Amino acid sequence: MSISVRLFFGYFLIVGLAGWFILNIFARETEPGIRQATEEILVDTAAVLSEMAAPDLAAGRIASGPFAETLSQALRREPGAEIFEVRKNRVDLRIIVTDAQGIVVYDSRGVAAGQDFSRWKDIASVLRGEYGARQSRDDPDDALTSVMYVAAPVIHHGERIGVLSVAKPMISLVPYVERGAERVRDAGLILLAATALIGLVFTVWLGRSIDRLRDYAIAVASGQKAAAPTGGGRQLSELARALATMREELEGKQYVERYVQNLAHEMKSPLSAIRGAAEILESDPPADDRRRFAAHITEQSERLQATIERMLMLARVEQLQTPEGQERLSPAALIESCLELRRPALAERQLHPRVVIDTPRPIAGDAFLLQQAILNLLDNAIEFSPDGGEIELTVRPHGPMLEFALRDHGGGAPDYALGQMFNRFYSLPRPATGKKSTGLGLALVREVARLHGGEAGFANHPAGGGAAWLRVAG
Numbered sequence: 359m360s361i362s363v364r365l366f367f368g369y370f371l372i373v374g375l376a377g378w379f380i381l382n383i384f385a386r387e388t389e390p391g392i393r394q395a396t397e398e399i400l401v402d403t404a405a406v407l408s409e410m411a412a413p414d415l416a417a418g419r420i421a422s423g424p425f426a427e428t429l430s431q432a433l434r435r436e437p438g439a440e441i442f443e444v445r446k447n448r449v450d451l452r453i454i455v456t457d458a459q460g461i462v463v464y465d466s467r468g469v470a471a472g473q474d475f476s477r478w479k480d481i482a483s484v485l486r487g488e489y490g491a492r493q494s495r496d497d498p499d500d501a502l503t504s505v506m507y508v509a510a511p512v513i514h515h516g517e518r519i520g521v522l523s524v525a526k527p528m529i530s531l532v533p534y535v536e537r538g539a540e541r542v543r544d545a546g547l548i549l550l551a552a553t554a555l556i557g558l559v560f561t562v563w564l565g566r567s568i569d570r571l572r573d574y575a576i577a578v579a580s581g582q583k584a585a586a587p588t589g590g591g592r593q594l595s596e597l598a599r600a601l602a603t604m605r606e607e608l609e610g611k612q613y614v615e616r617y618v619q620n621l622a623h624e625m626k627s628p629l630s631a632i633r634g635a636a637e638i639l640e641s642d643p644p645a646d647d648r649r650r651f652a653a654h655i656t657e658q659s660e661r662l663q664a665t666i667e668r669m670l671m672l673a674r675v676e677q678l679q680t681p682e683g684q685e686r687l688s689p690a691a692l693i694e695s696c697l698e699l700r701r702p703a704l705a706e707r708q709l710h711p712r713v714v715i716d717t718p719r720p721i722a723g724d725a726f727l728l729q730q731a732i733l734n735l736l737d738n739a740i741e742f743s744p745d746g747g748e749i750e751l752t753v754r755p756h757g758p759m760l761e762f763a764l765r766d767h768g769g770g771a772p773d774y775a776l777g778q779m780f781n782r783f784y785s786l787p788r789p790a791t792g793k794k795s796t797g798l799g800l801a802l803v804r805e806v807a808r809l810h811g812g813e814a815g816f817a818n819h820p821a822g823g824g825a826a827w828l829r830v831a832g
Contacts, residue, residue: 374550392531397491397508400524404510408522411455416514420455420464421471429453433466444533452525456481458518480509484521504528632659686720687728689753689760696732700740708746716754721830723810728830731806734799735764735826741788742768742824756829759812763827770818779816780804803828
């Protein structure tokens with residue numbers, strides 16, 4: 359299981375437990391809250407009704423007077439109220455009035471008249487001068503038969519002459535309790551879905567950031583060109599930069615060591631030749647030998663200079679992760695500039711370039727590096743072409759990439775050399791002179807191709823000659 363998935367499950371577990379805990383508290387507090395609000399309303403109702411009942415209770419007509427008649431009419435009403443999508447069609451109150459001893463003198467239901475209620479908690483508390491309320495079940499085994507009673511003293515001329523108790527069946531509150539619990543539950547589900555979505559988005563973002571960092575590390579380990587990822591937050595960006603710095607430090611040390619060894623190896627031969635020629639010149643040989651050995655020193659010096667210059671350019675290209683000067687380039691203009699630079703060499707060998715541009719699509723890249731790569735391919739084609747021959751230069755699409763292909767009509771390369779053509783310092787003798795080049799030109803071509811997201815290759819053409827190509831991202 360990936361770390362991002364683990365983080366998502368951990369995040370969702372924490373948020374889910376917290377959400378469940380909060381929602382559970384809300385759900386449990388819904389019913390008590392409604393009961394408390396109902397009790398508060400019943401307190402007000404009992405206080406108002408006790409004042410209205412006082413005159414009739416004092417006059418001894420509580421069961422037949424105006425109070426009883428008015429209350430009877432009110433209890434028969436059908437309110438037709440729509441309260442939070444719950445329809446209310448009747449008044450659910452029961453009014454009980456007792457005398458000063460707790461004997462029921464009025465019951466809105468007409469079933470408890472004459473009974474002794476002095477021991478019921480609501481009545482008994484008021485008779486003692488305290489706040490009186492209770493909650494009882496008509497059926498001890500059925501919670502839905504629970505009824506809330508709130509009592510208030512009936513005062514007449516400053517004297518308590520009785521008690522009025524207002525009863526409210528709790529079953530009438532069930533729709534509101536259920537509705538409240540349903541809303542809390544729905545809100546909880548929405549909250550959980552929202553937190554899950556946020557967690558998923560965060561997980562995907564983090565996972566992609568980690569994947570980019572992983573891909574970069576894999577590319578570094580395999581020696582590929584790759585830019586350090588910059589997204590994913592400050593810490594991941596810093597980690598990517600640290601990896602890039604570590605890579606540069608390690609590669610720099612290995613790179614310098616490898617190049618010093620290669621350069622020392624390649625410089626031994628021309629330096630030995632120069633030293634030998636210089637020693638012979640010190641012995642004052644004949645004029646013809648002096649000219650020959652002086653020319654030999656010049657030739658080997660030029661070879662050393664070319665090797666050093668190309669190694670410096672190759673070293674710079676190999677250290678790049680992306681092209682330095684990105685611009686939109688016309689393939690036709692790029693080919694034309696290369697031919698113009700090599701016009702004297704082509705004329706000297708009487709070579710005829712044939713250019714075929716199969717696509718007008720521009721490419722994005724470093725103009726100088728791409729020109730150097732094509733020039734190296736063109737130099738090889740010139741050196742391996744027979745005098746008076748033809749060099750074919752073709753630009754064509756190759757899948758998502760653009761291909762620069764150069765073909766000469768020489769003898770091609772031996773089979774044993776095909777797999778080594780792009781290795782550093784590997785070179786074949788030139789047909790015209792028998793001399794070898796620095797062996798760094800095709801290595802530079804390969805690095806330029808990789809830098810531009812492409813590849814380079816060489817093969818013998820079926821119809822004769824050599825065919826080299828440079829492919830870059832379009």
